[in-house]
Amino acid sequence: MEEEKYDILDSIPDLDNLKSFTDRYFSKRYIIDFNQIKNNDIMIMFHSNRIALLSLAPSHFFFKKQEEYKINFSAGKIDRLNNAVKGKSKKGGQYLVPNSVICKVEYADGTSFDIPCGMKGTLIEVNEELIEHPELLKDMPDADGFIAVILSSIAISEATKNELLTHEEYLEALKSCESSHVE
Amino acid sequence: MIERSIIRLCKDLGCCDACCVRYLGLKNPSSYENVHQFVQKYLDKDTNSQSQTLGNEGHADPDPNLLKETSADRDNSPVDINTAQPNNGASESQTIDTKTEVDVGTSSIPPAKRMKMDDVCVTCLGILQEKTWPEAFAMVQDVLEKKRYECETIACALSSPIAAILRERAVSLHLEQACPGYEQKSLMPLKEAWKWLFGRKLADIVGKRLDSGAVAPLLVTLNVEYPDDGQELEVVRALAPALFESRSKQRRRFSVEFTRRSVEQALGGATAGAMAAAGWRAPPRPAARARPVSAAAWHAPLLLGGRYVKLSRALPQTPWLVAGRRMMHSSVQEIIFEPVAAAYGLSPEEGEQRLKLISAGREDVDVRCLGTGRPFALEIADPRRTPDAEELQRVCERISAERKVIVRTLMPITREDLTLLKQGEQTKCKTYEALCVKLGADGAPATVTPLDLANINAYRNTPEGDAARVRLLQRTPLRVLHRRPLHARRRALLALHARAVPRRPALFALRVRAEAGTYVKEWAHGELRRTRPALADALGARADILALDVADVDLPWPPNQ
Numbered sequence: 001m002e003e004e005k006y007d008i009l010d011s012i013p014d015l016d017n018l019k020s021f022t023d024r025y026f027s028k029r030y031i032i033d034f035n036q037i038k039n040n041d042i043m044i045m046f047h048s049n050r051i052a053l054l055s056l057a058p059s060h061f062f063f064k065k066q067e068e069y070k071i072n073f074s075a076g077k078i079d080r081l082n083n084a085v086k087g088k089s090k091k092g093g094q095y096l097v098p099n100s101v102i103c104k105v106e107y108a109d110g111t112s113f114d115i116p117c118g119m120k121g122t123l124i125e126v127n128e129e130l131i132e133h134p135e136l137l138k139d140m141p142d143a144d145g146f147i148a149v150i151l152s153s154i155a156i157s158e159a160t161k162n163e164l165l166t167h168e169e170y171l172e173a174l175k176s177c178e179s180s181h182v183e
Numbered sequence: 184m185i186e187r188s189i190i191r192l193c194k195d196l197g198c199c200d201a202c203c204v205r206y207l208g209l210k211n212p213s214s215y216e217n218v219h220q221f222v223q224k225y226l227d228k229d230t231n232s233q234s235q236t237l238g239n240e241g242h243a244d245p246d247p248n249l250l251k252e253t254s255a256d257r258d259n260s261p262v263d264i265n266t267a268q269p270n271n272g273a274s275e276s277q278t279i280d281t282k283t284e285v286d287v288g289t290s291s292i293p294p295a296k297r298m299k300m301d302d303v304c305v306t307c308l309g310i311l312q313e314k315t316w317p318e319a320f321a322m323v324q325d326v327l328e329k330k331r332y333e334c335e336t337i338a339c340a341l342s343s344p345i346a347a348i349l350r351e352r353a354v355s356l357h358l359e360q361a362c363p364g365y366e367q368k369s370l371m372p373l374k375e376a377w378k379w380l381f382g383r384k385l386a387d388i389v390g391k392r393l394d395s396g397a398v399a400p401l402l403v404t405l406n407v408e409y410p411d412d413g414q415e416l417e418v419v420r421a422l423a424p425a426l427f428e429s430r431s432k433q434r435r436r437f438s439v440e441f442t443r444r445s446v447e448q449a450l451g452g453a454t455a456g457a458m459a460a461a462g463w464r465a466p467p468r469p470a471a472r473a474r475p476v477s478a479a480a481w482h483a484p485l486l487l488g489g490r491y492v493k494l495s496r497a498l499p500q501t502p503w504l505v506a507g508r509r510m511m512h513s514s515v516q517e518i519i520f521e522p523v524a525a526a527y528g529l530s531p532e533e534g535e536q537r538l539k540l541i542s543a544g545r546e547d548v549d550v551r552c553l554g555t556g557r558p559f560a561l562e563i564a565d566p567r568r569t570p571d572a573e574e575l576q577r578v579c580e581r582i583s584a585e586r587k588v589i590v591r592t593l594m595p596i597t598r599e600d601l602t603l604l605k606q607g608e609q610t611k612c613k614t615y616e617a618l619c620v621k622l623g624a625d626g627a628p629a630t631v632t633p634l635d636l637a638n639i640n641a642y643r644n645t646p647e648g649d650a651a652r653v654r655l656l657q658r659t660p661l662r663v664l665h666r667r668p669l670h671a672r673r674r675a676l677l678a679l680h681a682r683a684v685p686r687r688p689a690l691f692a693l694r695v696r697a698e699a700g701t702y703v704k705e706w707a708h709g710e711l712r713r714t715r716p717a718l719a720d721a722l723g724a725r726a727d728i729l730a731l732d733v734a735d736v737d738l739p740w741p742p743n744q
Binding site: 006007008009011012013015018020021022025047048049050051053085086087088090124125127129143144146149151 | 494496505551553616617618620626628658661662663664665666667668669684685687689690692708709710711712727729730731732
């Protein structure tokens with residue numbers, strides 16, 4: 001029949017321009033020096049449907065330190081692992097503000113640092129894979145090493161997206177930081 | 184002879200001939216063919232000694248003896264209609280007068296321009312009286328001319344004033360008192376009598392055949408209103424004050440005070456005594472007649488079954504709107520709707536409102552649906568005509584002309600068939616073709632080896648003999664998570680086969696047979712490990728998906744093909 005000539009092989013894209021899963025569906029935004037801590041840089045990836053993924057930005061000081069670490073989702077009184085959402089409206093998810101700590105990175109040397117979420121929203125899920133496989137945070141920060149899924153209203157999602165640094169602005173900001181250091 | 188008494192009493196109250204027959208309890212349509220003659224026959228028997236001459240107006244002068252005669256059986260003194268009338272202006276000058284009816288059977292007489300108040304039936308408010316009809320006929324004709332149905336049969340329905348219920352009840356109670364042996368239950372409902380009287384005539388005028396609503400798909404609804412409706416219904420409040428008090432306290436639940444239901448409820452326990460106490464020993468002369476205010480016509484929906492092949496990777500199933508703006512300039516739905524709407528006599532704008540696409544699932548915008556296509560049904564509401572098989576074939580050709588969507592056949596289906604479609608969505612397997620890429624640790628394309636393919640083709644995470652090759656746990660994909668609950672669902676791949684892609688060392692093609700509801704794309708790229716296991720586990724390396732086609736939807740459809 002007429003459609004028989006259609007084959008999946010007629011849909012081969014340009015392999016030089018392959019985009020990763022997150023680059024296909026998300027737009028990346030950045031916060032640098034969060035809470036005035038140098039290189040406390042996070043990245044939030046926004047889906048057009050207002051789902052957001054929290055990650056560490058490539059410039060985060062975490063990537064410079066070579067030391068065994070573990071991820072602890074217990075942030076003070078709140079255990080992020082207890083987060084549960086119900087139904088379409090995601091009732092019961094923990095409420096987040098930009099300062100809310102999602103997890104701690106705890107080094108073998110006894111030091112640690114907090115990862116804040118950087119935006120208002122509801123916590124939908126945390127990446128529990130990081131407990132068993134903490135190396136994902138270092139190896140695939142903008143993919144399987146994401147930290148949490150956050151959902152906010154369209155208004156907040158759009159406002160946050162506009163407020164935070166785009167990829168270009170982020171690169172620009174990093175450059176000017178470096179140069180100011182040199183001086 | 185009870186019939187005679189009933190007719191006599193009805194006439195005395197001011198009922199039209201048709202209502203007399205209704206109160207007799209006659210339910211066969213033939214009794215309504217010539218109600219005037221029918222009633223006159225009984226009255227003639229009463230008055231044959233007086234050698235009546237009957238004009239169009241159907242005189243039947245009241246015989247004072249007759250009144251006595253009809254109520255002689257009763258213990259009570261004869262009901263004096265004069266005093267039974269409440270003191271409203273319309274009835275002041277009223278005497279016992281049966282000169283109220285225009286012959287319903289003589290249609291050739293042009294209707295009087297304006298009906299005298301005395302002529303308006305006290306119970307149907309003129310609805311069953313032929314001279315009130317031309318206005319309604321014109322309204323219905325107007326609607327039918329606009330909508331141009333080809334359907335040859337019609338059914339008709341009446342939305343009548345609520346006051347008619349009250350009046351009907353008042354007459355019934357009166358008859359019950361004045362005529363022993365009369366049973367209220369035997370009353371032929373107004374709507375039924377109207378269908379046989381008005382409906383039959385209407386059908387002639389519009390050139391269609393009258394049938395019952397259960398048979399004729401084309402339904403004409405006439406909405407009739409009575410100006411004094413609200414005012415008269417105040418009587419009902421007096422009959423059941425508690426009911427209306429409690430209703431008024433629940434404003435939110437009962438926004439309208441007098442509804443058919445509330446009035447019927449209030450009248451349920453009403454007695455002649457209670458009605459009399461409320462000032463209604465007999466229904467008063469209507470101050471005006473009920474008048475048609477609108478007519479509507481509606482053809483029962485029709486259903487079509489078919490399958491669509493989607494050849495575009497930039498075509499959503501339904502118009503894709505983000506914040507009111509469309510993201511793609513067309514959709515499967517729109518491509519199908521337009522020619523179908525035309526075949527059913529609907530304009531494109533009407534089609535958008537009247538047509539509904541019901542499909543066994545949907546594919547993403549960028550996924551094609553090949554093979555025999557995806558089963559779907561169309562519901563066409565208020566069709567103006569019904570195309571035959573040959574025409575439906577031409578509709579398919581028009582849909583397929585652009586080669587974005589191909590529909591090979593369309594055929595009429597039943598509403599029961601729809602369950603098959605919806606069940607199929609949830610239970611039937613689908614076969615997919617996926618174009619995938621192997622990735623190195625750095626995320627760059629890597630060469631697929633024969634061993635890689637062999638790994639995939641040998642891969643299973645279930646015991647030998649299990650119907651499923653791979654059992655998955657899938658979290659609700661991020662792309663739909665904003666509108667669906669977060670769950671981890673168990674799904675299964677029943678078959679999985681990989682083959683090399685010629686001249687493209689990093690690519691491989693997969694044929695996957697998956698249980699209904701499996702998100703194949705998410706399985707292929709793993710969605711940040713939110714689907715486990717993923718294609719990467721079968722391959723032993725990172726992988727991603729580049730293109731997806733639905734190759735087959737495993738559902739026999741349309742039924743009885």
